[in-house]
Amino acid sequence: MASSKKVIMREEWEKRLNHIRIRKEDMNKLVMNFLVTEGYAEAVAKFRMETGTEPDMDVAMIMDRMAVKEAVQCGNVEDAIEKVNDLNPEILDTNPELFFHLQQQRLIELIRNEKIEEALEFAQEELAPRGEENQSFLEELERTISLLVFKDVSNCPVRELLDSSQRLKTANEVNAAILTSQSHEKDPKLHSLLKMLIWAQNQLDEKATYPRIKDFLKATLENPAV
DSSP, X not given: OOXXXXXXXXHHHHHHHHTOOOOHHHXXXXXXXXXXXXXXXXXXXXXXXXXXXXXXXXXXXXHHHHHHHHHHHTTOHHHHHHHHHHHOTHHHHTOHHHHHHXXXXXXXXXXXXXXXXXXXXXXXXXXXXXXXXXXXXXXXXXXXXXXXXXXXXXXXXXXXXXXXXXHHHHHHHHHHHHHHHTTOOSSOHHHHHHHHHHHXXXXXXXXXXXXXXXXXXXXXXXXXXX
């Protein structure tokens, strides 16, 4: 049975795309939003000088937020908590899950540095009471404590907790919370636009055969399969 989809060849598709005009001002705002949200303070200042695009957040605020994120990524969780409280004490007061994850990261760092007695004491005094109030916290605490059971951590089923990716995960969670407290979206607008583009392309797949975007990073098109 012949396909009922409309076939749009590459030449026609590219011609249609070329007719779409995007203002440079809008593109600059998207770039600036990405730099602000991701915390590239130096790039924000440079991009503002080059394009005249104003950030929607003071550069000093960006640097303060990045200091918190960097502290977590370096394993200095206590310092990060102090910096968050300096920025806005309500962030941790109103977000028990974030505070637990920061305390969990402190426990991970103690285990990483082989401070076993201190780790056990910290878990019992600071994390166990929270686990009694929240089942998911208790499960996460048990996973973290299991790191102590294995002399060779490479054999531990939760060894990923000691990976740098775990630090980054916690740092990103803190970053998002600070942005939210500052009435700023926690993800760059560029991410949302990309999701919308993928959704639109999937919807169009049902109605037409056309040169789909093969590589979103390089913006390359694939030839339609007729």
